Amino acid sequence: MSRKVAILGGLGNGAVVAAAIEHARRMGATDLEVAGFLNDRTPVGEKIDMFPVIGKVEDAKRLLDEGYWFINTILRIDGNRERIAMFEALNIPDDRLATFVHPMAYVAPSVQLGAGCIIMPQVAMSPGSKLGKGCIMMVGATMGHDNIVGDFCHIAAQACVGSYLRIGKGVHIGFNATIRENLTIGDNATLGQGAVLLKNMGENEIWVGNPAKFLRYAE
Ligand SMILES: CC(C)(COP(=O)(O)OP(=O)(O)OC[C@H]1O[C@@H](n2cnc3c(N)ncnc32)[C@H](O)[C@@H]1OP(=O)(O)O)[C@@H](O)C(=O)NCCC(=O)NCCS
Missing domain, CATH: 3.40.50.20 (Rossmann fold)
Incomplete structure (x- = not known):
């Protein structure tokens, strides 16, 4: 059924x-x-x-x-706090959040997906990464190994996320952005489309460009 x-x-x-x-x-x-x-x-x-x-x-x-x-x-790309609060206020239990992995995605067996995660076609996820609840990996996004990703993160199409990353809650990674390994990204941060991130990003920060630089804080 x-x-x-x-x-x-x-x-x-x-x-x-x-x-x-x-x-x-x-x-x-x-x-x-x-x-x-x-x-x-x-x-x-x-x-x-x-x-x-x-x-x-x-x-x-x-x-x-x-x-x-x-x-x-x-979601709102440049600062997602309010939208997440709106969703959390609904108090939908985790066991009623549907997790969906499209059959054309590759997700290594040791990847852990939180409740309500969406893994779209052509996504590739290497071993050992752990996603919090409600994360979305859009079409063609790639994730390396051993990452820890907070709740409600949005990884846009064709983004290439490295390995050993610590990514906070409500983070948006823009389409076609690239993230070097071993970095930390704070809660509610946004990385612009096509950015190449080589340094840690703080909470609420928006970075753009190659190499990515701080643009402004999320509203
Ligand atoms: C990062 C982002 C949120 C910034 O938006 P914004 O605050 O409206 O920025 P603006 O368009 O006003 O641009 C401000 C400056 O940053 C630059 N800039 C903005 N986004 C940039 C990007 N991705 N790469 C390089 N420079 C960028 C602009 O050229 C502008 O520079 P200038 O002042 O020298 O002219 C937005 O550009 C972005 O990348 N959004 C993500 C898109 C995405 O991933 N969509 C997925 C949909 S599911």
Whole structure:
């Protein structure tokens, strides 16, 4: 029997993740079935790509009682604290967060994924890395070995994350960014698209460029 999943989000990441789950379902590779989106900006009933909006974000509480599973895709790239707080306030238990690994991803057997992690097609994850809950590795992102990654991190498409990294909570790694091994990245930090990170990043810091330099603090 399939598990009905409600995706928090919609346009952008939500629809992209929903399509990957549907793709896997048609391959017979997941028991998840997208029911639709929880979204405060699009009217209930309206479709976003293939799936309808089935409620507001706060409707997660009701759907929890109705047996749904959940995936969170709502994020803000330059500072994600508020969005994470909004999600945490829903108090969805970890055992109802759907973890999804697309069948076209490579995830080494010793990788540990927290509840609600999304691993998209063409991702490659080497051994020994541990992701907190609700992390998303977008299409084609690569992660080296032995990393510790906090909750709700977003690794954008084609980013290349090195090894032995300590990455905090709510971090965004921009698409096509590259991160050298053995670095530390503080909570809520953002690395811009295409950046090449050679130094540690502090909490709330936004860095860009090659070599990456501090740009500003997240709002
Ligand atoms: C880092 C980022 C958040 C900064 O956004 P911002 O604060 O709006 O920055 P601005 O566009 O105002 O640019 C400020 C300066 O930084 C530079 N800059 C911004 N992003 C840059 C990047 N990724 N690489 C190099 N320089 C960059 C701009 O050229 C500008 O420089 P200038 O003042 O000399 O003209 C954004 O550029 C970015 O990289 N976002 C991530 C995109 C991404 O990964 N998307 C994934 C979608 S799922």
